[in-house]
Amino acid sequence: MDEILMxxxxxxxxxxxxxxxxxxxxxxxxxxxxxxxxxxxxLQPPAQFPALATTIQAIxxxxxxxxxxxxATIDALFTAVFLILAMAALQLSGSLYSQKSTKAAVIDxxxxxxxxxxxxxxxGIF
Numbered sequence: 001m002d003e004i005l006m007x008x009x010x011x012x013x014x015x016x017x018x019x020x021x022x023x024x025x026x027x028x029x030x031x032x033x034x035x036x037x038x039x040x041x042x043l044q045p046p047a048q049f050p051a052l053a054t055t056i057q058a059i060x061x062x063x064x065x066x067x068x069x070x071x072a073t074i075d076a077l078f079t080a081v082f083l084i085l086a087m088a089a090l091q092l093s094g095s096l097y098s099q100k101s102t103k104a105a106v107i108d109x110x111x112x113x114x115x116x117x118x119x120x121x122x123x124g125i126f
Contacts, residue, residue, distance in 0.1 A: 007073040008066065009126060016122030017065035020115040021058060027114065032107045039104025065119045072123040084116030 028036055037043050064087070071080040088109040095105035 008069040009072065009123065010069075012072070012122045012126035013062075013065045013069040015126055016068065016119035017058075017062045019122060020065065020118045021061045023114060023118055024057070024061075024111060027107070027111045036104050036107045039101030039107070041100070061115065064115065065122070068116065068119045069123060072120075077120070080116065080120060084113060087116075088112040 067083060068080045071077065071083075091112050092105050092109035095108045096102070100108070
C-alpha cells in the first residue's frame with residue numbers, strides 16, 4: 001500500500017496529469033478536432049462549459065497518472081503499458097459501439113495511448 005501513497009513521485013504524477021489533460025485540449029481541438037467531430041455524428045462544442053465532464057476527465061486523468069506513478073515505484077513499466085493498452089481498447093470499443101466512424105474511434109483510443117506516453121515520460125523526467 002505504501003507504493004501508491006508514500007513512494008509515488010507526486011510531482012511527476014501532477015505534471016503528467018496536467019500535461020496529458022492539456023494534450024486533450026489540443027488533441028480534440030486543433031490537431032484532430034474536425035475529423036473527430038465529423039466521425040462523432042457531427043458533435044460540436046457545447047453552448048455552455050461542460051463543467052461535470054471536465055471535472056470527471058480531470059479526476060480520471062489524475063487517477064491514471066497516479067497508477068502509472070505507482071507502477072514506476074516498483075519498476076513495473078510493462079504493467080503500466082498493459083493498463084494503457086487495455087484502457088485504449090475499451091475506449092476504442094465504446095467509440096465503435098456508439099457508431100462513431102473508425103477514424104473518430106481511433107482518435108479517441110490513440111489519445112489514451114498519448115496520455116500514457118506523456119505520463120510515463122513525466123515519471124522519467126521528474
